[in-house]
Amino acid sequence: MKHYGRFTFLVGGEAGHGVRRAGIVTADYCGARGRHAFQLDDYQSLIRGGHNFSVVTSSPQPVCSQYERADLVVALDRRSYEAHRKHVSRSGLMVFNSDAVSEDGAVGIGLPLSELAKPYPHPALRLGVGAVVVFLVAVGVGRAATAEFVKRKYPRDAESNIAYALSVYDAAAPYLAARFRLEEGEAPATMLTGNEAIGLGMYAGGLDVYFAYPMTPSSSILHYLAGHARDFGIAVVHPESEIAVMNMAIGAASMGVRTAVGSSGGGLALMEEAMSLAGMSETPVLCVLSSRPGPSTGVPTYTAQGDLSFALNQGHGEFPRIVASPGTAEEAYALAAELMGLAWAFQTPAILLTEKHLSESRMTVRIPSELPEVPRVKQHRGKGEYRRYALTRDGVSPLHFAPSEQLVKWTSYEHDEKGISTEDAGMISCMQEKRQRKSEALIDALKRRQTVRRHGDRGPLILTYGSTTMSVREALAYGGIEAEVVQPVYLMPFPVWELADVAKRPIVVVEQSAAAQLAGLLRREVGANVAACVTRYDGRPFDPAELARRLKGVLRHG
Amino acid sequence: MDDLATYAENTWCPGCGNFGILNAFKKAVRRLETEGVSRQDIVITAGIGCHAKIFDYLRLSGFYSLHGRALATAQGMKLANPRVKVVAFVGDGDAYGEGVAHLVFAAKRNADITVIVHNNGTYGLTTGQYTPTSVKGFRGPSTPGGSVEEPFNPLSLVLAAGATFVARGYPLKLDHLADLFARAIQHEGFSIVDVLQPCVSFNNTYELYNRLATEMDSVPASWEDSMAAARRTDRLLIGVFRDVAQKPFHEESLGSRVPAQTRAGYSQRMKAVRRSLV
8 A cells, every 4th residue: 555755635615614724634633643744725815605725735754835736635615626626646536525516427536525514503614624534534544533633623513523523434434544544754743824933933032012904914923923912921903004003113112112013015015104214213123024916906815926126125215124035934933033133233124025825824843942142232321321323333323212311312304313303414424324334234244144045055056035945945856856046035135245156157046926026136136147037926836846847947958 | 491402403483383382391291290290201202394393392202203103103102111101292284184094093092192283274394285174265385276175173083083181272371281281191091182373484373363262161071062162163162172081002902011111031932932832
């Protein structure tokens, strides 16, 4: 009997069938077996109906992407059956809800999942449980263990869920029992979505108050932190608009608490005036920008990397900006904490740029028990009269907060050292130069940190960033392609000091942008010779098999 | 020597209504000090416009914010450290126009901040355009034929939004105005003082206000009475229109926590991170 290393499970249905939850639960099962897992949720901008699916690819080896071809597909409705028939792998199996799909001419195994749910309240909401049970039967979990697992994972009205699960179990077992055997992994692992990792990292890095207005795909940071606010001892505020969000965060930071905000492109556009305020007033604030396909409202629940230039150019006027983008949930955790530290060390806004594909995909993580050190925050030591904007060698003035005997004035106007407005030509120059010195000090600090990640050390150079790094790495593993992947984590200041080789050799750039913005940035910043761009901009993340094929194509010709 | 003043040069026009507001505010701060409020615990913020220059003129800590955004800034400051009293100086174009959403929502959530509106019915610093409170027919550089919009009544707006302390004052009644400021700052919850401020350069209303401004004897008994008093046009009533007790936003959301003083340390955070992953 074949034992599966990599195994892909896909469940599709309408919004309201519990599709996402079914994905989470099966991924958790794989994690408990010590397997690595990657879960992608594809859903539409609606609450009931439509077509949603969740793909869980798991493996005893690290896996950092979903696969389009699935070994087991469970279609809860007709649309899912039609949409995913072609995604069943050669040795794979389609299991469909025979109450929604006519068995006449249908390929696969039909089970009356709706009919079996009928005796219980809210039958449609339970279909996801049915899908999970089909998976458990197929991978050889016993009847009692299935009941126990369902009880634990679906505790609300557990009795009905268990009864339903067992009826599905009995219907499925004759056809499916232990059809797929999964190889055991090494150690049970935790799974987090990118947004959960970002929220957790911001908290680890000192977050005290999170401000946000709901906008997909960033909203789950707000939900995650609100859900953990009590345990973490933080405050989470959802005010009237993104404009309020950013200005409140800045006001709060000026009183000595660490704040962060999060949104997608449209929300960040509303925050942009205050981004510049943070630059002028030298207020630290961490902003998460989670992209979806734009321009404008675009495609809210899908992925894209079209906001790179937007992130790099946030805010009018000249001030130090920090922009960085994590490649995985693990990186997102550490980077969120690091950016919080850098924002405070350099008293300027920092943007964590990510995409729906990382924000909302769920993956195996190993969260380190310690964080790397960040540059210390300069504090006023209480000698002499406090000057909020004291001119210093590195441009960074000591921080001090009201209430105090000292006068602490923060301001949006150009100002003198004490924060009083000025139109004096000499003082304007001094302050512009102070902010420029901060930019230089920031670069010096980044030179001592990891700003670029490299994966593999031989073969052609592939440049990518953000969540697309996961797609590229999985494609290389899948296709057996040897290449050196260079992933700039920091995008502003751009780590040119780490990219000398990129300037010398032809490169292939992979990104989810129609205009190939990363390629443009590399040409501008390091004079890169871009031999080919592999892009995708239909809102869907790359499939590793498809990307491997395309990479082989360009590398052969390149 | 004025220990509430800074070295900043005052650039308001001679005769500007802002002087009365500045003097009344200083008076209120000194009175509050006799009531046990330390001036260190009064932090200020301001929008952008003639009104906002008061930020530079007052020797008090705070944040000189953006046009229209001072109320958001103020609410952030208060949440970070609920022990301080936050005063936001705003203009009518600023808080009734550009940032009106923040005003409505600060009142709705009973944010414990004090809003002082320098309501002069014109954008002074940008040379006299009409604002949300300019009378219909107001001639300014953007409305040379006269504005075609009716002004709105800011007091009825904030009353409708649920403001728990609403007052109106007039700088030529300096002691009365100072009293309103002090009471507003002492109010726990959202407080607003709309100040009838003449602009000598673009909207000189001294004569009108001298004629119409009339002190009220007492706070109207009900919300409906407050509304009616706010909407009177035969007289411009000054005084407190509404003063009711209601739990402020920071208490509802934070309880008695003071985020700026109870920041968790690194090891405490690492412990919570590990706990959350189980």
